[in-house]
Amino acid sequence: MNASVPMTAQDFKSDLKPIWCPGCGDYSVLTALAKALAELGRPREEVALISGIGCSSRLPAYTSVYGFHGVHGRALAVAAGVKLARPDLTVLAAGGDGDGLSIGGNHFLHACRRNVDITYLLMDNQVYGMTKGQASPTTAPDWCGSKLTPHGTGVSPVAPLHLALAAGVNFFARGFAGNPNELARLIGAGIAHPGFSVIHVLSPCVTFRPEQRGWKQAVRAVDATPASDPAEAFARFAADDGFTTGILFAGDRAPFMPARAMTATVAGIAQGFAA
Amino acid sequence: MDTDHLQRAAPPAEAILGYASYRQTTPKVAARSLSIAVIGSGGAGAMRAGEILLEVAAKAGFHGLMTRAMGPQIRGGEAAALLRLATAPVSSLDDRFDLLIALDWANFARFAAELPLGPDSLVLTDPAEGAVPDAIEASGARVRPLPFKDLARKVPGGRTNMVALGAAAGMIGLPAPLVTSVLADQLGRKGEAVLTASTAALALGAEAAAFLPALPRLAAPPRDQAARWNISGNQATGLGALAGGVRFVAAYPITPATEVLEWLAPALEKTGGVLVQAEDELAAINMTIGASFAGTPALTATSGPGLALMVEALGLAVASETPLVVVDVMRGGPSTGIPTKSEQSDLNIAVHGLHGDAPHLVLAPNTIVDCMRTTAWAVTLAEALQVPAIVLSDQALGQSRAIAAPPALTGAVAQRLTAPDDAPGYARYALTPSGVSPMAIPGTRGGTYVADGLEHNPRGAPSAQAGDHAAQLDKRARKLEGFDYGDAWADLEGTGEIAILTWGSPTGPAREAAERARTRGLAVRVLSLRLLLPAQPTRLAAALAGVRRVLVVEQSAGAQFHKFLRACYDLPGEVAVLARPGPLPIRPGEILARLAAWE
Numbered sequence: 001m002n003a004s005v006p007m008t009a010q011d012f013k014s015d016l017k018p019i020w021c022p023g024c025g026d027y028s029v030l031t032a033l034a035k036a037l038a039e040l041g042r043p044r045e046e047v048a049l050i051s052g053i054g055c056s057s058r059l060p061a062y063t064s065v066y067g068f069h070g071v072h073g074r075a076l077a078v079a080a081g082v083k084l085a086r087p088d089l090t091v092l093a094a095g096g097d098g099d100g101l102s103i104g105g106n107h108f109l110h111a112c113r114r115n116v117d118i119t120y121l122l123m124d125n126q127v128y129g130m131t132k133g134q135a136s137p138t139t140a141p142d143w144c145g146s147k148l149t150p151h152g153t154g155v156s157p158v159a160p161l162h163l164a165l166a167a168g169v170n171f172f173a174r175g176f177a178g179n180p181n182e183l184a185r186l187i188g189a190g191i192a193h194p195g196f197s198v199i200h201v202l203s204p205c206v207t208f209r210p211e212q213r214g215w216k217q218a219v220r221a222v223d224a225t226p227a228s229d230p231a232e233a234f235a236r237f238a239a240d241d242g243f244t245t246g247i248l249f250a251g252d253r254a255p256f257m258p259a260r261a262m263t264a265t266v267a268g269i270a271q272g273f274a275a
Numbered sequence: 276m277d278t279d280h281l282q283r284a285a286p287p288a289e290a291i292l293g294y295a296s297y298r299q300t301t302p303k304v305a306a307r308s309l310s311i312a313v314i315g316s317g318g319a320g321a322m323r324a325g326e327i328l329l330e331v332a333a334k335a336g337f338h339g340l341m342t343r344a345m346g347p348q349i350r351g352g353e354a355a356a357l358l359r360l361a362t363a364p365v366s367s368l369d370d371r372f373d374l375l376i377a378l379d380w381a382n383f384a385r386f387a388a389e390l391p392l393g394p395d396s397l398v399l400t401d402p403a404e405g406a407v408p409d410a411i412e413a414s415g416a417r418v419r420p421l422p423f424k425d426l427a428r429k430v431p432g433g434r435t436n437m438v439a440l441g442a443a444a445g446m447i448g449l450p451a452p453l454v455t456s457v458l459a460d461q462l463g464r465k466g467e468a469v470l471t472a473s474t475a476a477l478a479l480g481a482e483a484a485a486f487l488p489a490l491p492r493l494a495a496p497p498r499d500q501a502a503r504w505n506i507s508g509n510q511a512t513g514l515g516a517l518a519g520g521v522r523f524v525a526a527y528p529i530t531p532a533t534e535v536l537e538w539l540a541p542a543l544e545k546t547g548g549v550l551v552q553a554e555d556e557l558a559a560i561n562m563t564i565g566a567s568f569a570g571t572p573a574l575t576a577t578s579g580p581g582l583a584l585m586v587e588a589l590g591l592a593v594a595s596e597t598p599l600v601v602v603d604v605m606r607g608g609p610s611t612g613i614p615t616k617s618e619q620s621d622l623n624i625a626v627h628g629l630h631g632d633a634p635h636l637v638l639a640p641n642t643i644v645d646c647m648r649t650t651a652w653a654v655t656l657a658e659a660l661q662v663p664a665i666v667l668s669d670q671a672l673g674q675s676r677a678i679a680a681p682p683a684l685t686g687a688v689a690q691r692l693t694a695p696d697d698a699p700g701y702a703r704y705a706l707t708p709s710g711v712s713p714m715a716i717p718g719t720r721g722g723t724y725v726a727d728g729l730e731h732n733p734r735g736a737p738s739a740q741a742g743d744h745a746a747q748l749d750k751r752a753r754k755l756e757g758f759d760y761g762d763a764w765a766d767l768e769g770t771g772e773i774a775i776l777t778w779g780s781p782t783g784p785a786r787e788a789a790e791r792a793r794t795r796g797l798a799v800r801v802l803s804l805r806l807l808l809p810a811q812p813t814r815l816a817a818a819l820a821g822v823r824r825v826l827v828v829e830q831s832a833g834a835q836f837h838k839f840l841r842a843c844y845d846l847p848g849e850v851a852v853l854a855r856p857g858p859l860p861i862r863p864g865e866i867l868a869r870l871a872a873w874e
Contacts, residue, residue, distance in 0.1 A: 016736055048717050050565065060725045061737060066717040067725030068568055069737075070561065071591050077525075077558035081565025081573070082717070084549050085523045089569065089717055110554035264545035266517050267684055273504040273514075275333035275678055 009034035012044065014064050020055060021129075025177030025203030025212075029123055030062050032175070032183035033092075037065065039188055040090065047090045050079040052104060054096040055130050056123035056203065073104030076111040079118045087117075087257060090191060094121040098128050101137040101158050111196050112167035117255040119190040119197045122160060123177075125205035125212065133208035145208065160200050161237055161248060165230050170195035172233075172249040174242075176219045177203040182245070189247060195255040202243070215243070222246035306491035308339075308361035309447060310369040312390055313439055315378030317345075317352040320436030324376075325356020326676070327440055331449050331457045332360045333505045333678040336496030340365060340643065342675040342860075344389045345615045346382065353382035355389065360447065362494045364679055366642045367783030370864035372396055373490055374446065375416070376439045378423055379404045388859055392416040397488055399442065401435070419487055426479045432472035433479075441480025446490050451481060504644070504681045508672035509534035511646035511682075512602055513542060516574045518647065519654025520689035521600070522548035523573040525562035527555055527581060530614040531670040532604035535576040556584040563599045564592055568726055570716035572658055572689045576602040579621045580611065582665070586628045592663040593633040593751065595726040596704070596714070598691065600653045605669040607857045616858030617671035619779055619830040625665045626808055626839060632748055634755045636664035637808035641766060641782035643677035649805055651687070652763060658689035660754050661711060667807070669830075671780040671860060696720040702733040706746055710754030755809045764806040767818045771798025773873060774819055776846075777828040778804045778836060781861045785828050788866035799870060810843035823848040824873055828866055832856035 012034035020026050037047060047065035051057035053072035060067025066089075070078050079093040100108050100122050111120070126143075128134040134146045135153045138160070142152040164172050171193040175183035183201065190197030202219065204212035218241075226247040227233040233249040311328070315321040322343060329341045339360040346352035357372075359365055371391045375398045377383070387410045392398065396416035400407050401423045411418065421442060427433035437458075444454045455474055462470050506514075512535045516524070524543060526536050540550040548571075553559035556577055563573035577585065582603045592599055605621045607613030625637045636656055640649035650666055657664040694701055694713035703724040705712040712733075715722025729737040730744050738744070768786065775785045782803040789799040802818050819825070825846050829836035834854035840846060853861070853869050 043720070044723050045718055045720050048569070061727075064723055066715075066723050068565065068595070069725055069727045069729060070564065070595075071587050071728055074557060074561040074588065077553070077561035078565035078568070080551070080558075081523070081525060081562035081567075082569045083565075084551060084562070085566035085571040085573070086569040086717060106554055107558055110558065258544070258549045258551070260544060260547050260549055262545075262547045264542075266514075266546060269517070269542050269545065270514055270681070270684060273506045273510070273681070275330065275503045275505040 007038050007041065009038045012037040012064050014062050016061050018062050019058060021207045023206040024055070025125065025205070026056050026059070026123060028177040028180045029056070029121065029183065029201055029203055030059060032180040033059070033063065033121070033187060035180065035184035036187035036191065039184070040191060042090055046088070047092070048082050050075050050082060050091070050093045052095045052099040053130070054099045054128070056094060056096040057099055059094045059121070073099050073102070074107060075099065076104065076107040076118070076120065080111065080114065080116045083116050083118055084257070091117070092119045092121065092191070094123065096136070097122065097124040097126060097138045098136045101160065101163070105137070108163070109167045112164050112169040115168070115170050115195040115253055115256045117195055117257070119187065119199065121187070121199050121201055123201045123203040124160065125203050125209060127205050127208045129205050129208055159242065160198070161240060162234070164198050165233055165249060168230070168253070169198055169249065170251040170253050171197035172200065173198070173247045174200040174202065174245045176215065176245055177201060178216050178219070179245070186247065193250060195251070195253055218243040219245050222248060226250040228252055306493055307363065308359055308365055308369060309374070309490060309493050310372045311358045311360070311374045311376070311443055312355055312372045313376045313378070313436070313443070314353070314355040314383065314386070314390070315436070316381040317348055317350055317354045319354070319378045320434055321354045321378055322356050324436040324440040324443070325358055327457055327461055328443055329358060329676055329678065330461070330505055331444060331454050333503060334453050334457060335449050336500050337361060337493065338364045338503070338678050340675055340677040342368060342671060344386045346385055347615055353385050355386055357389070360493060362496055365787070367787050367863055368860055370862045374443065375399070376443060377401070377404070378435045378439060380408055383408050391862070397490065399487070417488065421483055421487070426483065427476055429479060430472050430475040432468060433476040434473065437473045437476035438480035441477035442484040442487070445481035445484030446487060447493060502681055503678050505676060505678050506644065507534065507674065507676045508640070508643040508646040508668060509604065509674060510538045511644055512576070512650045512666070512668055512673065513538035515647035515650030516600070516654060517542055517546060518684055518688070519651035520572045520658070521574045521654055522546070523563065523566035523571040524548070524575060525551040525553045525559045525566070525573070526575045526577065527553050527559050529578045529581050531606055531674050532576045532578050532602065534673065535602060535604065556581040557588065560585040560588040560599070560601065564588060564597050567597050567599045568595070568717075572598070572654055574600040574602065574654065576604065578604050578606050578614070579608045579624070582621060582624060586624065589635065589663050590629045590631060590633050591728040593629065593635055594728045594730070596661040596751070597726060598657040598661050598663070600650070600657050600664045600666060602650065602666045602668060604673040605667060613858055615670065617669045617780065617830065617860070618857030619669060619781070620833070620835060620856070621667060622807070622831065622835040622839060625667055632752070634752045635662055635808065636660070636755070636806075637667065638664060638806055639667040639779045639804070640672060641779055641803045641805065643672050643675055644679045644682050646672055647682050655687055655689050658691045659711070660758060661691065661714060662755065667779060669780050694719055694722045696722070698722065703735045704731055704733045704747060704750070706733055706750055709757060710750045710752075760806055760811065764804070764811050764814055765818065766803045766805065767800065769793065769798065769800035771800050772821060772823040773797070773826070773870060774800045774802055774822045774824070775826050775828055775866065776802050776840065778807065781828045781830055784861050784863040785866055787863035788870060791863060791867050792870050797870065807839070812844055815844050819847050825850045826866070826869055827852045827854070828861060829854045830857050830861055
C-alpha cells in the first residue's frame with residue numbers, strides 16, 4: 001500500500017462474504033469500524049482486532065487488519081495480552097452480549113478495572129443468534145421466544161452501562177447500528193480515549209428478534225457532555241432505558257501498562273543463585 | 276561450659292555421661308550423605324532453620340537438597356524442612372533420616388509418614404514439649420532431650436529454631452563462623468538485635484550439641500570446588516523461561532506454582548518483559564495467547580486445577596498455531612486434592628486433555644536444576660514449532676532447593692519462523708513440507724491475517740471443508756512428528772538387561788537405586804523421559820535395546836505413565852510397575868527392593 005494515498009473504509013474490509021443474515025445490524029458495525037479505522041489513518045498492520053465466539057465475533061475475518069478469533073468469552077483477555085506485549089499497536093476487541101457479559105462476564109469486569117488501552121465493541125442484540133435464538137444476559141425476563149426458556153428467563157437483564165461504571169470503566173459510549181456514521185465517530189472517540197473504552201452497540205438481530213427493527217424509533221442522542229465522574233454518570237443514567245446514544249462517560253484514569261526496563265541480563269540475574 | 280540448661284532438662288549426670296560414653300563408642304564412619312529433618316508448628320521457624328543450614332552446607336562445599344513438607348494452613352499448622360547433605364550431587368531424599376530435630380510435636384501425626392526413621396536415627400526432643408509420639412518410639416530411633424525452649428529463653432529474643440540450627444550445624448561439624456556469616460547475610464536486614472539474639476541462640480545450640488551422640492561424620496567435601504548454585508525448582512523454572520526468551524507471563528496464583536511467578540515478576544521487569552496477574556486461569560492463558568500472537572514468547576504457570584481451566588485455550592493455541600508454554604507444578608489431585616504436596620497425576624490431562632485431534636508438546640524436568648533446562652527447551656520448541664508446550668514439574672521439584680552445579684546457560688533462545696514485510700501471496704497457514712509456516716507478527720506489512728480457532732484454509736479463512744480440515748490436521752501433526760528433538764528427549768544412564776523407566780521427580784530416587792544396585796553387582800540402566808509428547812518410539816527402542824526387564828516407576832495411583840507407555844511404545848521383555856500416589860516421595864530403597872526381587 002502506498003502510504004501517501006489516504007486509506008478508505010473499503011481498504012479496511014476483507015474480501016470475505018459475511019455469514020450474517022440479510023438485514024443484520026452487524027453489517028453496519030463493520031461499515032462503521034472500517035470508516036473509523038480509515039479516519040484513524042494507521043496502516044492496517046498496526047491494528048489488531050480480537051474476538052470470541054458468536055455472530056458478531058466473526059467481525060475480524062471481514063476486516064483487513066490483524067485479527068484473532070479465539071474461544072468463547074475470552075476476547076478481552078487475548079486483547080489485553082496483545083496490548084501489554086505490544087503497546088505500539090492499536091488494539092480493538094469485539095463480541096456479542098453473550099460472549100462479553102455471560103461466558104466472558106468476569107473478563108469484562110476485570111477489563112474495566114484493569115483499564116488496558118483497548119477499544120471494545122460490545123455488539124448487543126439481546127439474543128444468542130449463532131445457536132439459533134436463546135436468551136442472553138441482556139434479554140428482558142419476559143421474552144418467551146426461545147424453546148429453552150418458553151416462559152421467559154425470569155431473570156433481570158444486565159445493564160452494560162451500569163455494570164461497566166461499577167467496575168471502573170474509563171470510557172463508555174452507546175451507538176446504534178442503524179446510524180453507522182455516528183457509530184464510526186464513537187469508535188474513533190473510544191480509540192482516541194486512553195484506557196479501556198466500551199462502545200456498546202445496539203445491533204439488531206432481525207432473524208430471532210424481529211421486533212428490534214423498532215429500535216430505530218427508540219434511540220435518542222444524549223443531550224449533555226459526558227460525565228467524567230462515575231457517580232455523576234450513575235446519577236444521570238440511573239433510570240436509563242438503554243437507548244440513550246452518544247458518549248455517556250469519559251473518565252480520566254491512567255491506562256494500565258507495567259513499567260519495563262533493560263537493567264539486567266539473564267546471566268547477571270542467574271548469578272544471584274551462586275552458593 | 277555452661278551446662279545448666281542440660282542439667283535442668285533431664286536426669287543430668289547420667290544423660291551427659293551417657294552421651295559422652297556413647298560418643299566414645301560411636302564409630303566415626305565417613306558418610307556419603309546425611310539426612311536431617313527439622314520439624315515444628317508453622318511459625319516455629321523449622322523451614323528457616325533448614326534453609327540456612329542448606330546454605331551453610333553449600334558454602335562449606337557440600338552438595339545437597341531440601342524439600343518442604345507443609346500442611347495447608349496459611350500460618351500455623353505443620354512444617355518440616357527435609358534435608359540431605361552430601362559430598363557429591365544428590366537428587367533424592369534418602370530412605371531414612373539420620374537426625375530429626377523436633378522443635379515441638381504439636382502436629383507431628385500429620386506428617387509422621389514423611390519422616391522415616393530407623394534404629395540408627397537420632398531424635399532430639401524438647402522435654403518441655405512432652406513425651407515423644409508413639410511412632411517415634413516404634414521406629415527404634417535413639418531419642419535424646421534438648422531443651423530448645425529453655426535455651427532460647429536464656430537469650431533475649433532468642434528463638435528455638437536458631438538453637439536447633441546451632442545444634443544441627445555443630446553435630447554435622449559445619450564451621451561455626453560460616454553459620455554466623457550466612458545468618459548475617461540472611462537476617463542482616465532484620466536488624467542488629469535479631470542477629471545478636473540469633474547468634475547467641477546458635478551458640479547455645481552448638482554447645483549443647485557437643486554432649487549429644489555423634490552423627491555419622493560427613494566426609495570432607497571435594498577440595499577443588501566448582502561453582503555451585505542454591506536454587507529451588509520453581510526458581511529454576513522461572514530462570515529457564517527467561518533464558519529461553521519468555522518476556523510475557525500472565526498467571527493466577529496457585530500452590531505450589533506461585534514461586535515461579537514471584538521469581539519471574541521482578542526478573543521480567545528488569546529484562547524488558549511483563550508479568551500480569553490475571554483474574555483467573557482462563558484469562559491467564561488467553562493473555563499469553565494474545566502476547567504470543569503479537570510476537571512475544573509467552574508463558575503461564577499453574578497447577579492441576581488451573582491446567583484444567585486452561586485446556587480449552589490450549590486447543591485454541593494448537594488450532595491457531597500460537598506458541599506458548601504452560602508450566603504445571605503438579606500437586607495431589609483430583610480437584611483441590613492436596614495443594615501442598617506432590618503427585619504425578621496430571622499426566623493424563625496433559626497428554627489427553629484437549630478435545631479434537633490436537634498435537635502438542637509435553638515435557639518434564641527430572642531434577643530441581645533440570646527445571647531450568649527443560650523449561651528453556653520447552654520455550655524454544657514451542658516457538659520453533661508454533662505449538663503449545665506443557666511442562667510437568669511437580670511440588671517435590673518446584674518447592675525443593677538444591678545445591679548443585681549450575682546448568683549451562685546456552686544462550687539458545689526462542690526462534691520463531693516469521694514472515695517478512697510484503698511477502699508475495701502470503702498465507703499464514705501455508706502447507707509447507709515441515710508443517711511450520713511463517714507467522715506474520717502484527718506490524719508486518721502485507722501480512723495481515725486472522726488467527727483462528729475455527730478450522731481454516733491456508734490463508735486463514737474459516738473453512739468447514741473436509742479437504743481443508745484434513746490438510747491442516749496433517750500439517751499440525753507433521754510439524755511435531757518430523758522434528759528432530761535430539762538427545763534431550765530423555766536421560767539414559769547405565770547399561771544392563773534391567774531398566775528403570777521413569778519421568779519427573781522419581782528420576783532422582785531411581786538413579787540412586789540404580790547406583791546402589793550397581794555397587795551390588797546388578798547392572799541397571801535408567802531411562803528418564805524428558806519429552807513425553809510427541810512419543811519417540813524409535814529412540815526408546817534404541818535406548819532399551821537388550822533389556823529383558825523393565826521397571827516402570829511413577830507417582831500416580833492409576834499408573835498413568837505405564838498406560839501412556841503402553842499406548843505409545845512397545846516395551847521389551849517383562850514389565851513391572853511401581854506406581855503409587857503422592858504425597859510420600861518414592862524412595863531409593865523402595866525401588867531397589869523391587870529390583871532385588873528380580874535378582
